[in-house]
Amino acid sequence: MRMLFMIFTIAERSFKILELPTTPTLLLRRQSHNYGYDYISPTHIELSREATRLVIRRLQRTVLRLIRDPDFIMSAEANPEMDKEHHESPFAANRKAGASGAGKQDSNCRTCNDFKSWSKQQRLISNVQSAKVKHMAAAEKLTVNAAEDPLPRDDCPLDKVRLGISTWGLLHTMAAFYSDNPTDTEKRDMKTFFEVLSRLYPCEFCAKDFRTDLDVNPINVNSQKELALWLCKFHNRVNDKLGKPLFDCTKVNERWRDGWLDGSCD
Template sequence: MWKVFIRRHSYQSKVAPNREGARLIIRRLQKTVLRILRDPDFRMSKSSFQQKPAEPEPQVDGAQFNVHRNGKPDSNCRTCNDFKSWSKQQRLISNTQAAKEKHIAASEKLTVNAAGVAAPREDCPLDKVRLGISTWGLLHTMAAFYSDNPTDTEKRDMRTFFEVLSRLYPCEYCAKDFRSDIEVNPVNVNSQKDLAMWLCNFHNRVNDKLGKPLFDCSKVNERWRDGWLDGSCD
């Protein structure tokens, strides 16, 4: 058996004379000796000492080339991934960006509040300015949809409404000025056009006292009933 061992060793030495081949032969001889010692019936074959052919390199597809150094695929490469995976990655990117923007907005809000400039609430009691804006909106809308040929009852009701409002309006000096004005310029309730024009002129007199710009009363129904002619209210 040892003669076979030596012959095989000499054969392999001729096949692989280089240094790396020699190291490989020595390792294989060591393994063979151990197997002989453990199993006396072990028989050596020529293939035990032959160098195994190099294994072919694994084939890779296009997606494997599109990898960062950290091993993660490029999320922006749609052609390197299937559509489902690509879509999922894009949603994750979008959600991350949205969360970032929301965080930035919240931080800016906290910064504003910390500086003492808090945004006004929408559910607070009305001040004089907001009350006036709301009241003018109600009055102009009522005038815009008043009847073109009102009955005597409708005329009386509308006149009474303005008289009561001038007494109950929750701004004392505003109500007093209101009463003084309608005593000089009585409410005209003869038609929709007459009421709308009377109210527009009354509003302009108030604006003039407050130093605000005057409104073109020829466009009062365009503003409060029909919408602007350019279609911007459609």
């Protein structure tokens, strides 16, 4: 019942009988077209048949729409402008879709643009593709370089830098745990250790510089605090020659024995 009501409502809106005159002439209006029917004239009879076919086709189209979607908007069927939009050509629909979607025409559609606009769009597309190719090539180059220059292994022979870091760690740790009241034997052993190290250190010019500094600034082995302070100053002199930052020697025991006061080493 609901479907029939909708069908006849649409038919009533689309086709309205204007009047029934005394003469056997009937005017039936469909949208903006008036069809006159004079049952005496053969021409009018043909017009009547054409109008009837139009009514039947319209009702058939409405029934099909209701079968596919019972909730379609009735005003779209009764509104001539909406019906006109529905029957527009695919080309017009594509143009409207492009205008409402992105505010511009399809850049790949040469026939939808003038040559200047189309050429500009093609250059933009080409530039984007070129940038993408360059980016991919750069990323591939970085990957190849990373594969060709892998990180050094931990079990490789020490170079000068790694050897120096390891040696300073050993010396500072020895000074950190040196006795506060060392015996004469402990004092002698510590002096002997530094003298031998200055002769046998694997880096030749480093060892020579080590011996020179020992001659100018003799080692102080009277206590743990004095030995740690002497070694810290010695390390700072080497850092100064290499252009590295200097260490605050008042914190030498925090660094190598007790840990930092903020508890970050606990």
